[in-house]
Amino acid sequence: MTGTDRLFITISWMIAVCCIIFLMLPIVITVVTSFTSSAVYTLPPPEWSLRWYRSLALRAGLWDAVKLSLNLAVISTLISLVLGTLAAIAVTRGSFRGRAAIATFTVSPLMMPGLVVGVALLQFFREIGLRDAYWSLLLGHIVITLPFVMRTLLASMAAFDFSLVDAARTLGLSYPKAILQVLVPNLAPAYLTGGLFAFLASMDNYPISIFLTDARNKTLPIKMLQYLEEQPDPALAAMSSGLILLAVIVLLIGSRTVGLNRMING
Numbered sequence: 001m002t003g004t005d006r007l008f009i010t011i012s013w014m015i016a017v018c019c020i021i022f023l024m025l026p027i028v029i030t031v032v033t034s035f036t037s038s039a040v041y042t043l044p045p046p047e048w049s050l051r052w053y054r055s056l057a058l059r060a061g062l063w064d065a066v067k068l069s070l071n072l073a074v075i076s077t078l079i080s081l082v083l084g085t086l087a088a089i090a091v092t093r094g095s096f097r098g099r100a101a102i103a104t105f106t107v108s109p110l111m112m113p114g115l116v117v118g119v120a121l122l123q124f125f126r127e128i129g130l131r132d133a134y135w136s137l138l139l140g141h142i143v144i145t146l147p148f149v150m151r152t153l154l155a156s157m158a159a160f161d162f163s164l165v166d167a168a169r170t171l172g173l174s175y176p177k178a179i180l181q182v183l184v185p186n187l188a189p190a191y192l193t194g195g196l197f198a199f200l201a202s203m204d205n206y207p208i209s210i211f212l213t214d215a216r217n218k219t220l221p222i223k224m225l226q227y228l229e230e231q232p233d234p235a236l237a238a239m240s241s242g243l244i245l246l247a248v249i250v251l252l253i254g255s256r257t258v259g260l261n262r263m264i265n266g
Contacts, residue, residue, distance in 0.1 A: 030240050031241050033234050035048050036048075052235045052237065053238045055235050068220075072137055073203045076198070077198045077202065080146040081149055081191060081195055081198075083142070084106075084150045084194065085183075087102070089157070091103045091154060092154065092158065092160075108147070114205070114207025115207045118207050118209075118212070122212060133212060137212045140209065141209075144202065145199075145202050149194035150194075152194035153191075156187045157187070160183065162183075165182050168181065200247055200250055209221060224240075
């Protein structure tokens with residue numbers, strides 16, 4: 001290895017480290033400021049304290065927002081797993097024209113700005129007369145969670161041997177039972193990966209939810225925005241740290257059960 005090669009390797013490592021620091025610094029600052037005893041954002045904290053975590057129990061409407069976000073995340077993820085399975089089977093096994101277009105269409109919400117999708121959903125729901133905020137939010141969250149499930153299942157089904165499903169049918173199982181007893185267990189890592197990412201996407205969604213909420217139905221990110229406007233104190237950092245912890249837990253579960261490389265590559 002020449003001196004020039006070593007120089008370029010060193011520069012590459014320095015750039016990589018700088019990028020990691022740049023990306024991780026906001027997260028570190030958020031977590032650190034959540035443990036401050038000060039009533040304002042102060043670095044370094046004058047004293048370490050759990051004051052702002054304890055204050056979350058007294059926040060008006062916070063736990064209702066958490067319950068709503070969990071409810072939407074769980075239900076939309078489960079529905080997306082079912083719809084994603086059916087759509088992925090149709091695209092993988094079907095012989096009709098336009099399969100590639102359908103596959104692209106189902107993951108298109110990932111390619112579009114969230115605000116654009118939110119405005120489009122709001123206008124669509126108004127046109128069809130859907131005024132209920134909960135059902136609007138649920139349908140909107142299905143739109144944003146389905147692409148995560150669909151993308152993962154398409155990649156896994158492309159390598160799955162569907163002759164196993166056909167063999168199960170020859171042994172007396174109906175097609176739905178063959179899917180449940182043969183395909184789903186074999187693609188369990190894909191279901192877990194897609195489900196975890198879909199759950200996180202729903203819990204943390206802001207640009208779509210902001211157009212579909214009302215005074216009684218506010219998800220956690222929208223409630224945090226309200227707190228930011230009304231009372232911007234370090235309690236928001238504590239809430240954000242909770243969401244960061246949730247993402248870390250999901251990654252740990254995925255790492256233990258599937259492996260990070262498989263999660264990333266689908």
